[in-house]
Amino acid sequence: METDRQIDNSIYETYGDRWYTAYDDPVALLRAENRVKFPWILNKLQAMGHSGQQILDVGCGGGFLSNELARQGYAVTGVDLSPESLRVAKRYDTSGTVRYDVADAYELPYPDRSFDVVTAMDFLEHVDDPARAIREFSRVLAPGGLFFFHTFNRNPLAHLVVIKLLEWFIQNTPKNMHVIELFIKPEELRAYCAQAGMEVMALTGIRPKLSTISWNMLRTGIVCPELEFALTRNLLLSYMGVAKLGP
Numbered sequence: 001m002e003t004d005r006q007i008d009n010s011i012y013e014t015y016g017d018r019w020y021t022a023y024d025d026p027v028a029l030l031r032a033e034n035r036v037k038f039p040w041i042l043n044k045l046q047a048m049g050h051s052g053q054q055i056l057d058v059g060c061g062g063g064f065l066s067n068e069l070a071r072q073g074y075a076v077t078g079v080d081l082s083p084e085s086l087r088v089a090k091r092y093d094t095s096g097t098v099r100y101d102v103a104d105a106y107e108l109p110y111p112d113r114s115f116d117v118v119t120a121m122d123f124l125e126h127v128d129d130p131a132r133a134i135r136e137f138s139r140v141l142a143p144g145g146l147f148f149f150h151t152f153n154r155n156p157l158a159h160l161v162v163i164k165l166l167e168w169f170i171q172n173t174p175k176n177m178h179v180i181e182l183f184i185k186p187e188e189l190r191a192y193c194a195q196a197g198m199e200v201m202a203l204t205g206i207r208p209k210l211s212t213i214s215w216n217m218l219r220t221g222i223v224c225p226e227l228e229f230a231l232t233r234n235l236l237l238s239y240m241g242v243a244k245l246g247p
C-alpha cells in the first residue's frame with residue numbers, strides 16, 4: 001500500500017531489557033496483551049489438535065509469545081529483523097529451547113512445509129505488504145497448518161485510540177510506531193489469507209479492561225502493572241484470529 005508516513009521499526013532494536021521491564025513505554029501494553037493472546041492461542045492449539053508441534057513466531061520481538069509457548073513444550077522458532085530483540089528474547093527463554101534467528105518475514109530461511117503453526121502477533125501492521133508476508137507464511141506451513149495473527153483494524157476510532165491516545169497518554173511512544181495506513185480491516189485479512197490458500201476459522205477482538213486503567217496512568221503516562229486486556233466480540237480496535245491452510 002502507498003503511504004506518505006513511514007512506519008518506524010527501528011525502536012525495537014533499542015529496547016534491550018526494557019522489553020520486559022519498562023512501564024513508561026507502550027511495550028508494557030504488548031506485555032499486558034500477551035497475557036490474553038497466549039491463553040487464547042494455547043486453547044485453540046489444544047482444541048484443534050496441535051500439541052507439541054513445530055511453531056514459527058514471526059516478528060517475535062522480545063519473545064513474549066515464543067517463550068510462553070516453549071514453556072508449554074512446543075518446539076518454537078522465533079524470527080525478527082532486530083538482532084538485539086532476539087538477544088533479549090533468548091535471555092528470557094527459561095525453557096532454554098527456543099531457536100531465535102534473524103530473518104525477514106518476506107523471505108523466511110526455511111524449506112516449504114516445515115512448520116505446523118505460524119504466529120504473527122502485532123506484526124502485520126508493521127510491514128508494507130502483509131499479503132506477501134502471509135503468502136510466505138503459507139509456503140512454510142504444512143498442509144492443514146494454522147496461522148495465528150493479531151493486528152489493528154483501520155477506521156477513525158482505531159486511529160484515535162490506538163495511535164493518538166497512545167501518543168498523548170503513554171510516555172515514550174515514538175512517532176510512527178504505528179501508521180493508520182498499514183492497519184488492516186478484517187475483511188482484507190480474510191482476503192489475504194484466502195489468496196494464500198488459508199481460511200479464517202475464528203476472530204476475536206481485544207480491548208483494554210476499562211476498570212484496570214487508573215487515573216494515575218493517564219496523569220503520569222506510566223502503564224500501571226494492573227492493566228489488563230480482555231476478549232470482546234467487537235473487532236473495531238484490535239483483533240486476533242486463526243486461519244487454516246488447506247490440504
Ligand SMILES: C[S@@+](CC[C@H](N)C(=O)[O-])C[C@H]1O[C@@H](n2cnc3c(N)ncnc32)[C@H](O)[C@@H]1O
Pocket residue numbers: 009012030058059060061062063064065079080081082085103104105106120121122123126127
Ligand atoms: C510490535 S513488535 C511485536 C513483537 C511481538 N510479536 C509481540 O507481540 O510482542 C513488531 C516486531 O516486528 C519486527 N519486524 C518488523 N518488520 C519485520 C520483518 N519484515 N521481518 C521480521 N520482523 C519484522 C520488529 O522488529 C518488531 O520486533
